[in-house]
Structure formats: C-alpha cells, structure tokens
Amino acid sequence: MPTLPQNDFGRAHASADVLAELGESLSARDAAISPKFLYDALGCKLFESICELAEYYPTRTEASIFARHGADIARAIGAGSAMLDLGAGNCAKAASLFSLLHPSQYVAIDISHDFLRESVERLHQRFPHIEMNLLSQDFSNGLALPAFVRKERRLFFYPGSSIGNFTPEQATLFLRRARAQCDADGALLIGIDLVKDSAVLDAAYDDALGVTAAFNLNVLRHVNHLAGADFDVRQWRHRGFFNAADSRVEMHLEAREDLTVNWQGGTRRFARGQSIHTENSYKYKQSAAVGLLEQAGFQTMNVWTDPDAWFAVIYARA
Numbered sequence: 001m002p003t004l005p006q007n008d009f010g011r012a013h014a015s016a017d018v019l020a021e022l023g024e025s026l027s028a029r030d031a032a033i034s035p036k037f038l039y040d041a042l043g044c045k046l047f048e049s050i051c052e053l054a055e056y057y058p059t060r061t062e063a064s065i066f067a068r069h070g071a072d073i074a075r076a077i078g079a080g081s082a083m084l085d086l087g088a089g090n091c092a093k094a095a096s097l098f099s100l101l102h103p104s105q106y107v108a109i110d111i112s113h114d115f116l117r118e119s120v121e122r123l124h125q126r127f128p129h130i131e132m133n134l135l136s137q138d139f140s141n142g143l144a145l146p147a148f149v150r151k152e153r154r155l156f157f158y159p160g161s162s163i164g165n166f167t168p169e170q171a172t173l174f175l176r177r178a179r180a181q182c183d184a185d186g187a188l189l190i191g192i193d194l195v196k197d198s199a200v201l202d203a204a205y206d207d208a209l210g211v212t213a214a215f216n217l218n219v220l221r222h223v224n225h226l227a228g229a230d231f232d233v234r235q236w237r238h239r240g241f242f243n244a245a246d247s248r249v250e251m252h253l254e255a256r257e258d259l260t261v262n263w264q265g266g267t268r269r270f271a272r273g274q275s276i277h278t279e280n281s282y283k284y285k286q287s288a289a290v291g292l293l294e295q296a297g298f299q300t301m302n303v304w305t306d307p308d309a310w311f312a313v314i315y316a317r318a
C-alpha cells in the first residue's frame with residue numbers, strides 16, 4: 001500500500017464542536033441535522049447505491065456530459081493541473097477523467113476518513129504515475145490546504161451538484177473561498193443540477209426501493225454514535241420532495257409517533273408528524289448557475305449540458 005499524506009480532521013470522534021453543533025440544531029425550533037452527517041462509512045456506501053438507481057438521474061446525466069463533451073472539456077482545461085477533488089467519495093468521477101485531463105497531482109478531499117483512504121489507495125495502484133494525496137476534512141466551512149498541495153494550475157473539481165447542498169448564499173461564500181485559493185491560472189470544473197419537472201425530482205429523492213430512505217434514516221444511527229443519542233430508526237419516516245418556491249429538494253425525517261430523544265447534554269420531545277430537516281438540494285436555472293459562479297468571482301465560463309438540459313458541467317476560470 002502506498003503511504004499517503006493525510007490528517008485526522010475527518011475521523012468520527014464526537015468532538016466538543018460536533019456535540020455542540022448537533023445539540024444546537026436538534027434543539028432549534030425547526031429541528032435539523034446537517035447533511036454532512038449523512039456520510040459515515042455506511043452513508044457513503046448508501047450514497048454510492050443511490051447513484052446507481054434509475055430514479056437518481058444526476059450521476060448518469062453528468063457522466064453522459066463528460067462522455068459526450070470530454071474532448072472539448074479537456075481542450076478547455078489543458079493537461080497538467082493539480083486536481084483538487086472536493087467531496088471525492090470513491091474518487092470514481094475524477095478517475096474517469098484522468099485519461100482526458102492528465103493531472104500532475106490529485107488531492108482527494110472528503111469528510112469520511114476511512115472511506116477516502118481506501119478509495120485513494122485503490123486509485124493509486126491503478127495510476128501510480130500520478131502524485132496522490134488525501135485530505136480528510138469538513139470543508140463546508142472553509143478549506144485548509146497544506147503545503148503539499150501545489151499552488152500552480154489548481155483545478156478545483158466539484159462534481160455531482162454537491163454545491164446544491166449549500167444555500168445559494170453559502171454556495172457563493174464557499175466558491176469565493178475556493179477561488180481565493182487559486183492563482184490567476186486556477187480554475188473550477190463543477191457539476192450543477194438544473195431545475196426540471198417536479199415529478200422527476202420527487203422520484204429521484206424518494207425512490208421505489210427505499211435506498212434514499214435508508215440513506216436519510218442512517219443519519220440517526222450516525223448521530224447516535226457521535227452524540228450518544230438514542231434515536232430509534234423505526235420511529236422515523238423518510239420524506240423527500242421538491243419545494244418549487246425555494247427551488248430545492250428537501251429531505252426530512254418525520255416522527256411516526258410521539259417520542260422523546262435524548263443525547264449527551266440534551267433531550268427533546270417530538271410529536272407525531274414533526275420532522276427533522278436533514279438536507280436541501282438546490283436546483284438552478286442555467287443562468288442562475290452561471291450567476292452564482294460570477295458572484296463568487298469566477299469568469300470566462302464554458303457550459304456543457306445534456307440534450308434535455310437536466311444537468312450542467314461548467315468550467316470557470318479564476
């Protein structure tokens with residue numbers, strides 16, 4: 001196994017910060033759990049399964065854009081970037097572009113340490129000529145890049161419309177921070193999900209097999225682990241639907257009965273039907289997606305979409 005530089009930011013310890021964050025959001029008037037807690041080791045595997053579902057169109061639609069426009073995308077970017085994969089997961093999306101983009105360095109960044117480590121080690125065996133590093137950190141509140149990350153020709157790679165899991169304000173701030181980590185030759189390659197028929201969106205986030213339900217419910221097991229909570233998964237029901245007014249899909253967990261939940265340092269009663277908000281997934285019009293990147297200071301954009309305009313891949317220069 002190759003030895004890879006790493007840190008421990010993402011290990012699943014119940015740090016005081018994590019406990020405080022969970023306690024605060026569970027006690028809020030509108031109870032919530034941050035979507036970043038969806039991704040423990042099992043959550044990552046469930047998300048991988050979601051990506052294979054017929055209903056979950058984003059993964060295959062984005063892949064079809066890369067397959068169809070790969071040569072154009074590679075021409076726009078050029079070879080030899082330092083590719084920083086934000087939310088790398090199993091690293092499969094970046095790996096599928098290596099033969100087009102020929103990065104000189106690959107840095108996989110994600111919150112789930114063990115899953116990321118296994119992914120990068122596997123990848124390094126397939127591509128031993130590419131320098132690879134992993135960085136396990138929660139980058140949702142800013143990105144700390146150590147000295148081993150090259151400064152020249154940084155290419156932030158942010159596929160899968162993960163940007164949609166931020167509010168537009170948070171997304172602008174996040175992208176602005178990424179841009180601030182680029183020299184003049186830096187850039188961003190991002191996938192953004194576009195607004196479409198609400199029936200398509202509803203099905204994508206509430207699939208027939210119940211994989212998304214399991215993914216959502218699993219956050220309760222993770223919170224039990226992190227915060228010593230006593231959530232009983234069987235007492236909760238998954239909800240996933242498009243909120244057209246706010247242009248976002250929302251995921252919630254709804255109490256099936258009156259119940260009480262305890263965690264380290266807190267307790268709360270939930271009445272039947274009351275819910276915990278676990279995720280937003282914003283959907284953008286193409287013009288709004290470009291506007292978001294401009295707001296963050298990016299310029300000179302190339303946009304590629306699928307024939308139905310369900311998803312956009314955008315290359316934006318710093």
Ligand code: AVI
Nearest residue numbers: 050160161162165205212281
């Ligand atoms: C990771 N993220 C872009 C996914 C999404 O579509 O918002 C997470 C997800 N939630 C439910 N299904 C997939």
